[in-house]
Amino acid sequence: MKNLRHTPLAEIEETLKEWGEPKFRAAQIHDWIWKKHVSSIDEMSNLSKALREKLQSAFVIPKVTIDHSQFSNDGTIKSRLKLHDERFIEGVLIPTEKRITACVSSQVGCSLSCKFCATGYLKRMRNLEFDEIVDEVTLINQQAEKHFNRHLSNIVFMGMGEPLLNYKNVLKAIERITSPDGLGMSPRRITVSTAGVSKMIKQLGDDGVKFKLALSLHAANDKKRNEIMPINESNDLKTLIESLNYFYQKTGNEITLEYILFKDFNDSIQDADELVKVYRQIPADLVNIIEYNAIDEADFSKPDESVTDKFMGYLASKRVNARLRRSRGKDIDAACGQLANIDRNELPGAIIAQ
Incomplete structure (x- = not known):
């Protein structure tokens, strides 16, 4: 049927x-x-x-349902969402004083194998259909209304999967989410995050999208980026810089660079200087410096506070618009890079996607 x-x-x-x-x-x-x-x-x-x-x-009408939810001490809610074919994804509700944000998934698993991300250690099982993404947002919005008496103010495609490798469904879902007969959300309150698919970044420009774009950079030279993000081998920094400039010329939309700090890997002043050089070549509004959230599969750790302070201080001295983004939901593995495929029975009380 x-x-x-x-x-x-x-x-x-x-x-x-x-x-x-x-x-x-x-x-x-x-x-x-x-x-x-x-x-x-x-x-x-x-x-x-x-x-x-x-x-x-x-x-x-195949529907997405909430299978289980877990509540963080900081108010973050992570939910395991069940799809019609018995597969699972995760979605996260992140409340702050000024915003209430849904972090949503676009794929079941991921194919990019980023070394620091729990989802990157999964297989990509399939893309989400556009209506499944809409259901995901709708369910998280209902949680926001129930627990905080507020509607979603923002949506970030930063959950499981690479949004630009599910291009048509993501754009169609955003079309429904922003439609007056849908949630009616402004596209300016939606951010799509990519690990760096240059061809599809240019396609976003050609399609004249209205939402914001974030690049998961995490290393500002090709050698280091190749080590932690295999996609960089076919989408190197020169190509990415070109595609981001093309996107901005076509749309004028806000671009953010995301940069996770890893101890003794990309946290030196030299690394900060390389980040400044990349930043100067892109019309980026902001650099989000992100705390690393440990996962069992990887040996990375976050740097000492003093190292982070020096890194941030160097960026400030070079007039880079940078913000240190503190992780939320760490106690329930809901923070950046922690969405994973673990059997829920292995972690009683937690919400895990598979």
């Missing part, structure tokens, strides 16, 4: 016409799907029982 949410409105109208139903029923169905986010056709209470039965014979 067809996925009702993948069926164009015109096709629903044509199907209803064949069934002898009035055209306005299609708009009602559309409203149930995208405004009220029903999980079954039975919930469409303003449709007759006979019409609902016909719809059920021809269409399905």
